Amino acid sequence: MIDIPLPPEDEEDTLAAEYVLGVLDLADRTAAEARAKAEPAFAARIAAWEQNFAELNEGYADAPAPNLLPQIEARLFPQTARPQFNWFRLFRAAGLLAALLLALALVMPRNAPDFVARLATKDATLAYEARFDDGRLTVTRVAGGSAESGRVHQLWIIAPGEAPISLGLLAGTDLTLDYPLPPPGWLLAVSVEPEGGSPSGLPTGPVILSAQVGA
Amino acid sequence: MAGGGDGGGDIPHGCLMMPRMTEDPIAPLLVRVAAQDRAAFRDLYRATASKLMGVLLRILAERAEAEDALQELFIRVWLRAGRYDSDRGRGMTWLIALARNLAIDRIRARRETTSDDKSMEAVADTAPRAETRMVAMGEARRVSDCFATLEPAQAEAVQGAYLAGLSYVDLAARHGVPLNTMRTWLRRSLVKLKECLER
Numbered sequence: 001m002i003d004i005p006l007p008p009e010d011e012e013d014t015l016a017a018e019y020v021l022g023v024l025d026l027a028d029r030t031a032a033e034a035r036a037k038a039e040p041a042f043a044a045r046i047a048a049w050e051q052n053f054a055e056l057n058e059g060y061a062d063a064p065a066p067n068l069l070p071q072i073e074a075r076l077f078p079q080t081a082r083p084q085f086n087w088f089r090l091f092r093a094a095g096l097l098a099a100l101l102l103a104l105a106l107v108m109p110r111n112a113p114d115f116v117a118r119l120a121t122k123d124a125t126l127a128y129e130a131r132f133d134d135g136r137l138t139v140t141r142v143a144g145g146s147a148e149s150g151r152v153h154q155l156w157i158i159a160p161g162e163a164p165i166s167l168g169l170l171a172g173t174d175l176t177l178d179y180p181l182p183p184p185g186w187l188l189a190v191s192v193e194p195e196g197g198s199p200s201g202l203p204t205g206p207v208i209l210s211a212q213v214g215a
Numbered sequence: 216m217a218g219g220g221d222g223g224g225d226i227p228h229g230c231l232m233m234p235r236m237t238e239d240p241i242a243p244l245l246v247r248v249a250a251q252d253r254a255a256f257r258d259l260y261r262a263t264a265s266k267l268m269g270v271l272l273r274i275l276a277e278r279a280e281a282e283d284a285l286q287e288l289f290i291r292v293w294l295r296a297g298r299y300d301s302d303r304g305r306g307m308t309w310l311i312a313l314a315r316n317l318a319i320d321r322i323r324a325r326r327e328t329t330s331d332d333k334s335m336e337a338v339a340d341t342a343p344r345a346e347t348r349m350v351a352m353g354e355a356r357r358v359s360d361c362f363a364t365l366e367p368a369q370a371e372a373v374q375g376a377y378l379a380g381l382s383y384v385d386l387a388a389r390h391g392v393p394l395n396t397m398r399t400w401l402r403r404s405l406v407k408l409k410e411c412l413e414r
Contacts, residue, residue, distance in 0.1 A: 010406060017405040021373065022274075022315060022380045026323040047303065052358045052412060054308040057270075059378045065268035065285060069260055072289045073253075161320060165290055185324070201294040 016045035020053060030161050078168045078177040094172030101138070101174070114181045118142075119190060119209035128170065130188050130213065137179035139170060139188075146171065150195050156203060157213075158187040169197050184214040241306025242299075249296035256293060263307065264289075267314045274318035274380035284321060288314050319380045361411035369404040376401070 018024050019032040036043040113133035120127035126144030130137065139155055147153050152171055156164035159182070168175050170190065189210040191203035198204045241263065247255035267288060271281040291313060299309050362370040376386060387397035 010409070013409060014402050014405050017409070018402070020312075021376050021401075021405075022319040023376050023383045023386065023401065024323075025382055025384065029320070029323055050308065050312045051304050052408075053377055054304065054311075055358050056374055056377050057308065057311050059374065060266065060269045060273055060311070062265040063269040063272045063281075065264035066282065067260075068264075068282065068286050068289070069257060072260075072286050072293075075286065076290055076293050159287075160324060163291070163294065165294065183324075201297075 012042060013045050016042060017049045017052075020046055020049040033161055074178055075165075078175075090169075091172050094174050097176060098140070098172065098174040101176070115213060117188060117211040117213045119188060119211045121209065126209070128190060128209065130211070132179070132181040132213065135178060135180050136176060137167070138174065138176045139167075141170065141173045146173075147192055151192050151205070152195055152197060153190050153208075154193045154197050154203070156187075156189045156191065156207075157182065158189060160185045164189065164203055166198065166201065169193075182214040185212070186214045187211065188213050239301065239305045239307075241310065242301040245292075245296050245299045245306045245309070246301070248293060249299065256289075259292070260289060263310055266307065267310060270311055270314045271318050273378060274315065275321060280321070281318075284314075284317055288317050291317065315380065322380060323382065358408070358412065361408050364411045365404050365407060369400070369407075372401060373404050373408070 015032060019029065019036075022029075024032060032046075036046055113131045115132040117130045118127060119130060120143070124143060127142050128139050129142045130139045152169050154169055155167040155175060157167055157179070158164045167177060167179065167188075187210050189203070189207050191198070191207045192205040193203070194205075241259070244255050244259040244262065248259055264285065268281060268285055271284045271288070272278065275281045275284060292310065295313070299306065303309075362374070365373070372386060372390070375381060381389070383394055383398050383401070386401065387394045390397060392400070
């Protein structure tokens, strides 16, 4: 992989520059990202090159951007604005929604969903089923109970190499939101978080379930 | 607003230090977004979406994909704004770095569809440490001065790669040279740039 021998320090710094420049292939890029997470010194080199090259950003022309805030906010704040305050209402609403969906499911002729994944523990005592269908994602608990008192199951989606994004709390048995079927290699995961959800925006508790999704 | 009392005077090559970030309207918005301020999030979108759309469109080339990436970008901005540190650079620089990384990851993944199991590693917190700041602030010399020390074709290749998010494979095809030649050539340019920046 390495073509010109460089002193180790230059080697590392050049790799950081290559990463920031964006010339690495996927495998090398992923490796560099992993290294930045593990080694603060390497992350610092990346940050330095980002500043070095920042002047080149003037070369990017503005492009008209549509107002995508409604979609962004719908993905960031699904269902409810502040789950910690209307916990029981959310629970009831989720139950009602589940009942409604079940009734609909029984009445309507069924089309096969776009993608179904099962997130289950090894012994299958806890399982959720994730169903992507026509731009909607429905996650239903099909085995086991909700998290212990004072805790909640939180659903995350993770793009390859990226930080998890919260899709919401699995407070009841069911969570439905607008979410398109992602490309292959994405993960759905469930972590155990304090009531009201992760305070940091990233999983803080153990990740208990995960499954690959996407097509 | 960039207080930066922690060691600002200890920066080794401080003669040409970046000016304090007093004229950065984006930085305070990011600080408010980090505190979950949704009004600031909307203001930030309105202030930066067209520049960031320009970045995403340049790299991804397709408007539909760029719009999709713009949504994802702002989701990340909401979740990661807490990692922005106004002492380390301008708000827009941070946003553009985020946008470029997102877009480049997408085109690399698009071209070499591979499955990887590394996704869960992302669960670890990736906030950079304090020492990052020192390195970033210590970079004194402007990169444009240093581009002048490269052959024009080299400078153009580096700048073109940066702006369009080209890979070594893309660059080799564009310049009609073998991949390894391209890599060696570009790495030499980067070493030269670094030598200049450190002088």
